[in-house]
Amino acid sequence: MSILVVAEHDNASLKPATLNTIAAAQQIAQYNGGGDIHVLVAGSGCDAAAQAAAKIAGIAKVLVADGAEFANALAENLAPLVVKLASGYSHVLAPATTSGKNVMPRVAALLDVQQISEIVAVEGADTFVRPIYAGNALATVKSSDALKIITVRATGFDAAAAEGGSASVEKVDSTGDAGTSSFVGQELSKSERPELTSARVIVSGGRGMQSGDNFHMLDKIADKLGAAVGASRAAVDAGFVPNDYQVGQTGKIVAPELYIAVGISGAIQHLAGMKDSKVIVAINKDEEAPIFQVADYGLVGDLFKIVPELEAELGK
Structure with a gap:
């Protein structure tokens, strides 16, 4: 059977x-008898995003739901549409972004199936690998549900x-405004x-940056x-930087x-968000800091001395 991917976009381009x-x-399709992959683009004035989706290699069809109710990707409006379309897919x-984590649990609940969250590998059409315990262990899970809902x-x-790619583009009917929520505003x-x-x-x-002003060194x-520029949860909780900087x-x-x-000790919840980086460089005055256990390169010392020296070297 075919596979449906719910696209995340800003109506102009795909995320x-x-x-x-x-x-x-595409990996699942290899185990699934080579079924087609379709992409759902739900938005308002989202033709540009739909055309971008149609160009992706390996996509057979793009489904477009264009309506004011999808303008801000409200989960309460998007989930019923996904449920309506889901019957034709395996x-x-x-x-597994903020948006996906908002929409897909609703879809799973409405369909009365278990969601498989944050997969990092595919081992079969029904078997997937996902991190547990803040990424300290990997679980291989097998689902017996006829329809798999996955982030x-x-x-x-x-x-x-x-x-x-050159996928066909097909319009689908909206399920309308659920009427249970409305978009008020956002600060970006x-x-x-x-x-x-x-x-x-x-x-x-x-x-270890000690204040928000010191983050200008990193800038x-x-x-x-x-x-x-990112930050640990400790730096965000201390008010040094906004929470959209938070990695973890x-x-x-x-x-x-x-x-x-820089100045990050390496708490488990932070490591869970960045330990898959290709190369990790750690700067910390505490040589026992957990961050050094995952770092490819570690520099023990005072960041207020090291960071300016690094900046000077980069300027040469």
């Missing part, structure tokens, strides 16, 4: 995690090719830097590296090519 989720769907996948941890899969942090979950390089600070390094189990899961951890 990167959608491509990783499609890659997971698997329904979405990224995908983007860092577990390489992104599917964004070009090379604007930055010229890359978004954390898609950044190639991330510079993160922890409690200078990030600007020279073209990097995003209760923040954003990242896997950049380079992760520089």
Whole structure:
């Protein structure tokens, strides 16, 4: 049978995690008799996002639900649409992002099936690997449900090719406004830097930064590296930076090519969000800090001396 991927987008373009989720769907399809992969794009004025989805390699069909009720991706409106479409599929996948974690449990509940959360590997059409205990262990789970509802941890899969496909685009009828919630407003942090979950390089600070003003030291390094700036939960809880900087189990899961951890001790919940990074560099004055257990390169010393020296070297 076919597989449905619920795309995450901003009505103009697809979010990167959608491509990783499609890659997971492609792996499932190999065990699933080679079934087609369809992508659902639900939004308002979302033709550009739908056309982007149609170009993804390996996609057979793009389903478009265009209506004002989907403008802000409210889970209460999107979940009934996914449920309506789900009967024609063996698997329904979405990224394990804030949006996906909001929508898919509702879908699973409405369909009376168990959700399989944050898979990082596929071992069969019904068998998946997912992290447990804050990523300290991996569980292999097998589902006997006829319909699998799955969220995908983007860092577990390489992104599917964004070009090379020519899928058909088909409009589907909306299920209407559920009337149980309404969009009031949002406050978005604007930055010229890359978004954390898609950044190639991330510079993160922890409690050791001592204040929000000291994070400007990291800003200078990030600007020279073209990097995003992140933070540990301790730094966010202390009010040094906004919570959209947070990397970790209760923040954003990242896997950049380079992760520089400055003044971060390495609590389990933080490691769960960044230990899949390709190269990890840790700077901390405590040589016993847990962060050094996962770091590829560690520098023990005073960050207020080391960071300016690093900045100076990058400027040469």
